[in-house]
Amino acid sequence: MTANVVRAPRTGFLSGARRSPLAKNRAAIAGLVILLPIILATVAPALLTGIQPNAQDLSASLQFPSGEHLLGTNKLGRDVWARLVYGAQPTLLGAFVVVIISGLIGIPLGLFAGYYGGRVEAVIMRVLDALLAFPALLLAILVVATFGRGLGTVVVALGVIYVPAMARLIRSVTLVQRSLAYVDAGRALGFSDGRILFRHILPNLVAAVVVQSTIDLAYAILDIAALSFLGLGQQPPDPDWGSMLSDGRAYLLQNAWPAISAGFAIMLAVVSFNLVGDGLRSQLDPRERER
């Protein structure tokens, strides 16, 4: 037998022979590594740049990358790197708030629907299904166009629009939990429904909530960026990835750096949450783990 027939099992990023949890975890770790600087920019942007994102210098318009301006400057001579760093906050924090709103409304609704069944379930799910009839981003566009553009409106609108997905998931996992012995035991001990739901069932749903939230974060970043690309989100002059991309489009042929940087920032943020979400799912969901 020649040596080249025996091959060492392949390992490494994305190789994931049989998609084992370990390999998935590597992808998740890669996601976390990408995420780190993005989170740093969200929490403490001043650590990553000393330049004010709104400082104008019209004499230094549309410059290419240099030692002074890492990613060049935009039309108004603002530093693109500084705007990129400060632009993380509206997108990332916005996405977190979207997911929190959808959880605060969606989790109780899903719990009630799954636990009580019957008419409660019918009413809740009927309303949520009707909300799902709208293509999500289109409804967001309509709501934001109505109540006034701005990051606040965008975040609240998306938060509500994300409720059905969260509630449906919680309902389906609650249905499984409801039939388990510990719920009967709780009832036999005379616990109130609220106590059973929030103290006993809810802790068992944490895994599902975490996975769904991570994936939702990726979608929320995309949706926030899309709305601000359309001019409905963060308003000028404050930096924001979506609007940077939209502004940069106008002078793409002179200097593509502002548009490209913003686009890559959005993409990397979404990639990282997708990777982490996939990794968490394969760790937390036993069915996935077998694959």
Added chain:
Amino acid sequence: MVAYTLRRLIALVPVLLFVSFVTFGLVRLAPGDPVLIVLGGKKVDPATAEVLRQQFGLIGDPFSQYVAWLGRALQGDLGESYRLRQDVVSLISERLPLTLQLIGLSMLIAVAVAIPLGVIQAHRRNSVIDYAGSLLALIGLSSPVYFTAIIGVLVFAVGLGWLPAFGSGDDPLSRIHHLILPAVALALGTIALTSRMTRSAMLEALSSDYIEAARAKGLPEQTILVKHALRNALIPVVTVTSLQVGFLLVGSVLVETTLGLGGLGSLITDAIQNRDYPVIQATVLLLTVAFSLLNLATDLFYGVIDPRIRYR
């Protein structure tokens, strides 16, 4: 099947009523007097304002306005644009073909790429092609369509000069030429989800007993893959793919705005900029109805591809 289709269509009625109510209600909640928007903020004498109110159906209490609007909408009258002073239906029908062509071409590209890709990925699991496909899927899922479109312009229009950067072309051939770039950009997300789904459904199908049996019979690999495995793997794939049409609808709004295509998408974004509420209302309503009907069509299509599913 017919009875089932009818029942589903009837069940759709309250949903669409809700949708129309929300669409109408939201637009009425918008701050600012519509008449002022029509006139671009100029002062008007009360008589003119009254005529305008009459013209745009703004007379009476909100609920009766809604009923009147719905009645007219059902007769195919979706009102008049504040800004362009043109019938909304004619505006939409001018713009609709381009958007449909874009979505259609995009879907075609997505299916033509994603399903073979997913089959090959499953067949040659853990090969270079498999990893490359997974990476493509990750990027496709994560890159915003408008960014993909801009990269496409920089590479294929500015850099290589193969494709036009902006505009939509006039004759059919130049139309296709102009639409390739936006359609591919739009297709990338669908390719990602569909190839992932095809891959995992194929893997499941390939590990089942009937494939073992087919192999034991000595059937050619191609027959096993396409006739036996793929046919069974197709159901989840069809679901995912057709649900994508909704995302393509929304994505087309973004791509059209990015690349300056004069379709339905740029109609919506222009309407938002100008607070042209009748146009926003009508296009959102139309797209949502289309979205709901597509979802229904998906459900019905299961019966065609999977003979085990029988609707009662």
